[in-house]
Amino acid sequence: xxxxxxxxxxxxxxxxxxxxxxxxxxxxxxxxxxxxxxxxxxxxxxxxxxxxxxxxxxxxxxxxxxxxxxxxxxxxxxxxxxxxxxxxxxxxxxxxxxxxxxxxxxxxxxxxxxxxxxxxxxxxxxxxxxxxxxxxxxxxxxxxxxxxxxxxxxxxxxxxxxxxxxxxxxxxxxxxxxxxxxxxxxxxxxxxxxxxxxxxxxxxxxxxxxxxxxxxxxxxxxxxxxxxxxxxxxxxxxxxxxxxxxxxxxxxxxxxxxxxxxxxxxxxxxxxxx
Numbered sequence: 001x002x003x004x005x006x007x008x009x010x011x012x013x014x015x016x017x018x019x020x021x022x023x024x025x026x027x028x029x030x031x032x033x034x035x036x037x038x039x040x041x042x043x044x045x046x047x048x049x050x051x052x053x054x055x056x057x058x059x060x061x062x063x064x065x066x067x068x069x070x071x072x073x074x075x076x077x078x079x080x081x082x083x084x085x086x087x088x089x090x091x092x093x094x095x096x097x098x099x100x101x102x103x104x105x106x107x108x109x110x111x112x113x114x115x116x117x118x119x120x121x122x123x124x125x126x127x128x129x130x131x132x133x134x135x136x137x138x139x140x141x142x143x144x145x146x147x148x149x150x151x152x153x154x155x156x157x158x159x160x161x162x163x164x165x166x167x168x169x170x171x172x173x174x175x176x177x178x179x180x181x182x183x184x185x186x187x188x189x190x191x192x193x194x195x196x197x198x199x200x201x202x203x204x205x206x207x208x209x210x211x212x213x214x215x216x217x218x219x220x221x222x223x224x225x226x227x228x229x230x231x232x233x234x235x236x237x238x239x240x241x242x243x244x245x246x247x248x249x250x251x252x253x254x255x256x257x258x259x260x261x262x263x264x265x266x267x268x269x270x271x272x273x274x
Contacts, residue, residue, distance in 0.1 A: 002077035002101065002273035003032040003067045007060055007086035007093075014042035021257070022081065022106075025266045031273065034067045052185045053192050057089050057096065064097040077101050077273040081265070082108045084215065084245065087207070088116075091197035094205075102272035103205040104265055107213060107245050110221045110228075112193035114146045123214035125174055134172045141167075141175055146190050149182050198224075204234045206268050208261070210243030238264060 004026045006019055013019065014037045023033040039059055040048025046055070060080070068075040079102040082090040087108015094100045109116040118139045125135035141163055148156050160179060167173040207225060209218040218239060228235050240247055240258050248257040 001032055001072050001074060003073045004079050004081055004269065005063045005067055006033060006035045007080065007082045008038045009084035012041035012048050013038040025262045026269055029266050029270050031269065032073060034063055036063060053089060053189050057093055060093045061096045079103065079269055079273065084108065088192060088194050091194045091201055094203050095197050100203050102269055103203055104268060105207045106247060107209060107216050108207055109216050110194065110198065110207065110224045113190050114143050116216060118143050119217040120215045130172045138174055149187055150191050198228055198233065201233045204272050207237040208247065209239050210245060210247050211239050211241045212243060213245045215245040
């Protein structure tokens with residue numbers, strides 16, 4: 001029997017309705033599904049607040065190993081389904097776990113943490129009625145700030161301190177008032193970039209996006225995936241017009257997906273686990 005491991009978004013994810021609905025896509029096609037509470041959430045141990053991407057990667061690799069140990073599971077026919085945050089991590093998880101049959105990423109970034117989070121922050125500022133010009137400027141400063149935390153140098157520190165001082169008293173400012181000490185774990189996470197793993201990718205991988213996503217920059221992610229396709233990486237993508245990050249949502253009848261989503265995911269998984 002083929003199997004699927006479902007991974008989580010950035011929230012303290014449990015085996016909630018949205019994840020169980022995803023599980024049903026594969027269960028209905030005769031696949032086993034491993035769905036677990038994220039580290040530090042629900043019935044799982046650990047501390048979600050202090051967990052790093054490295055921790056979540058280790059958890060996912062362990063989940064794949066656990067599913068493969070079951071007698072009824074064909075270890076060569078196990079796939080991964082990532083959601084948002086875990087979509088960054090699936091290329092590395094795939095390489096670490098080995099012999100993954102397929103990967104599906106729902107609203108998963110194919111870009112670095114810094115580029116993706118700058119886009120999300122920019123859209124949050126627009127939602128808060130910050131002007132487009134100010135939002136773009138601040139998003140650019142944030143990227144410089146994150147780059148400084150990763151590789152600090154005195155000249156950039158002086159330049160950033162001057163910029164932050166200029167914004168300190170502005171109502172539109174979403175920038176920190178000053179540079180702050182940061183932990184090694186924080187630097188590790190903001191440095192995250194799936195690029196090296198994507199460039200070595202050999203597992204069939206499907207990315208699914210909404211055209212109106214304000215969390216993940218769909219157009220830029222697709223441009224990156226197009227480059228990978230030209231380099232003969234086995235990636236494909238589908239964009240649902242008019243849809244946002246969730247590709248569905250909660251309505252009067254419960255959680256639902258955009259039309260065609262379930263069939264797309266189920267068919268892709270089935271095709272690569274025959």
